[in-house]
Amino acid sequence: MGDRGKGSHLELSCNPRVTNIKISLGLPVGSVTNALEKPFMNSDSLPPQTPYSAPDTNNWRLYLELLALTGFVFPFGQILGPLVLWLVKKDTVSQVNEEGKKVVNYHISWTIWGVLTCGLGFLAWIVITLISIIKAANNQPFKHPWTIAFLK
DSSP states (O other): OOOTTSSOEEEEOOBTTBOOEEEEOOOOTTHHHHHHHSOSOOTTTSOOOOOOOOOOTHHHHHHHHHGGGGGGTSTTHHHHHHHHHHHHHTTTOHHHHHHHHHHHHHHHHHHHHHHHTTTHHHHHHHHHHHHHHHHHHTTOOOOOTTOOOOOO
8 A cells, every 4th residue: 555656546535534545446557447438338248148948847847846835825726726837838848747647636636535534634745745845846756645647
């Protein structure tokens, strides 16, 4: 800071009692003014634009599994959430068609098991659903147990 000829300095006076506050930027003299004269952003400094791409197909299984949690928000949401996604995307994404059938069959089956066991199946459904969500998030295969194939 002692050598004023080698760096840019800025003097500020915020308070009449405080004078001569000096900030050294450590830049060569004139570099700050040269940088300010250049346009802030130009097309060379922007990242390359990529066209919109659909979400990775591996994520669709996770979306199907996560939509089962809508059953905590409204009745039969564990069936309707994955069913709606499957109906909307089954023709455009092949993985949604395959996995959607499995997930919807699983939730229909476990809704029936929950009723038949007077609610005890509900606890098993929560555990199995959480395991399937974790497996889907890690891209690991998972076979839903005790599932009746309603949709083939």
